[in-house]
Amino acid sequence: MLHKLYDWIDERLDVTPIWRDIADHEVPEHVNPAHHFSAFVYCFGGLTFFVTVIQVLSGMFLTMYYVPDIVNAWESVKYLQTQVAHGQIVRGMHHWGASVVIVMIFLHTLRVFFQGAYKKPRELNWVVGVLLFFVMLGLGFTGYLLPWDNKAFFATQVGLEIAESVPYIGGDLKTLLAGDPEIVGAKTLARFFAIHVFFLPAALFALMGAHFIMIRRQGISGPL
Amino acid sequence: MTDKKNQVSRRQFLNYTLTGVGGFMGAAMVAPMVGFAIDPLLKGQKDTEFIYVMDVSEITNEPQRKTFKVDQVDGWYESQVDRTAWIFKTEEGNILALSPVCTHLGCTVDWASNEQYPNQFFCPCHNGRYTKTGVNIEGTPPTEPLHAYEYKVEDGKLLLGKAKKR
Ligand code: HEM
Ligand code: FES
Numbered sequence: 204m205l206h207k208l209y210d211w212i213d214e215r216l217d218v219t220p221i222w223r224d225i226a227d228h229e230v231p232e233h234v235n236p237a238h239h240f241s242a243f244v245y246c247f248g249g250l251t252f253f254v255t256v257i258q259v260l261s262g263m264f265l266t267m268y269y270v271p272d273i274v275n276a277w278e279s280v281k282y283l284q285t286q287v288a289h290g291q292i293v294r295g296m297h298h299w300g301a302s303v304v305i306v307m308i309f310l311h312t313l314r315v316f317f318q319g320a321y322k323k324p325r326e327l328n329w330v331v332g333v334l335l336f337f338v339m340l341g342l343g344f345t346g347y348l349l350p351w352d353n354k355a356f357f358a359t360q361v362g363l364e365i366a367e368s369v370p371y372i373g374g375d376l377k378t379l380l381a382g383d384p385e386i387v388g389a390k391t392l393a394r395f396f397a398i399h400v401f402f403l404p405a406a407l408f409a410l411m412g413a414h415f416i417m418i419r420r421q422g423i424s425g426p427l
Numbered sequence: 428m429t430d431k432k433n434q435v436s437r438r439q440f441l442n443y444t445l446t447g448v449g450g451f452m453g454a455a456m457v458a459p460m461v462g463f464a465i466d467p468l469l470k471g472q473k474d475t476e477f478i479y480v481m482d483v484s485e486i487t488n489e490p491q492r493k494t495f496k497v498d499q500v501d502g503w504y505e506s507q508v509d510r511t512a513w514i515f516k517t518e519e520g521n522i523l524a525l526s527p528v529c530t531h532l533g534c535t536v537d538w539a540s541n542e543q544y545p546n547q548f549f550c551p552c553h554n555g556r557y558t559k560t561g562v563n564i565e566g567t568p569p570t571e572p573l574h575a576y577e578y579k580v581e582d583g584k585l586l587l588g589k590a591k592k593r
Binding site (some may be wrong): 381 | 472
């Protein structure tokens, strides 16, 4: 049945070359943990992607209940965690995943660094990787405020002070982030929410696209 | 008519006009959004309100912790918020009202809360310390003195405004 459906579509649109080009090529022996167990270090990039997918999916579902409003944010998180079916699990995935994704991206970076895989011709992909890392940190920073509890509030207070310590533009930078020169409040939460769920994910997707296209083009770096 | 060589070809003409029109449309689309996003920078500062905190006669040489309420307008959300000041008279007899916000990374400092340094302001986050007049002590994380509230004295009452860098 499915096979027929696929053939029907393929006959008209010739989709086979499209997915073949993306997905159909051999895993080189030196990156396959089944051949050399130490090759597991090559998994961290894929694991980062896997956790990122979890973050995006769980995050999308969280926004069905979460409201970015200082009066209701905390209650909405409490409600989704305690009253909504599987709420604890969905929030838990997003909450713990946010830390795991940083660990994974860090391990992936270590592998690339110690194998020298960033060297010519892959310099540009290193640059994109560093940008991805900053976007991840940004997602972690903006997401942390969203539950609007004391820990979130004061962590953001401190984070904004750090932004303010940047020479010359620090003051304006803080105002831009917080939405107010002095207050960390209603406007800050709304902004952080917008940055967290729209702006940074958009940047994340664009950078991941560039990252993967470059990998496809250049292949994985050879054995040491 | 004009020299043939300098004539703009149809293709060039279309390229220029389409790029121009496209650029204009792009700019017209993005400009309002940029303004929208940076509105907090354009709004500027509001006037400072001075609030009664304590009578001048009650001010001692020992810093006292005083909280007072300030009306705060946060976009669409209006509320009263607590402010805290450490208020005392310096040796020269001047009134000093220090903000408790650590100039390192914004934790809250306390007067004489560390037994080892009974005459200093102490920040528990990274062991930041300040002298009694709020000057950061060399070798601890804070990089500048504690901010001080602007103040006014009216009829023996101390009114505080905003905490400012010194
Ligand atoms: C790599 C990507 C992401 C990271 C690192 C991340 C990180 C975080 C963090 C640290 C929190 C605070 C969670 C907590 O304390 O429980 C959070 C909350 C939240 N995030 Fe994300 N996030 C990511 C992607 C997304 C995406 C794509 C969306 C939506 C489209 C999203 C929506 C939300 C929402 C609604 C909350 C508030 C609910 C809650 O606190 O449980 N996140 N995020
Ligand atoms: S925040 Fe006070 S010492 Fe770091």
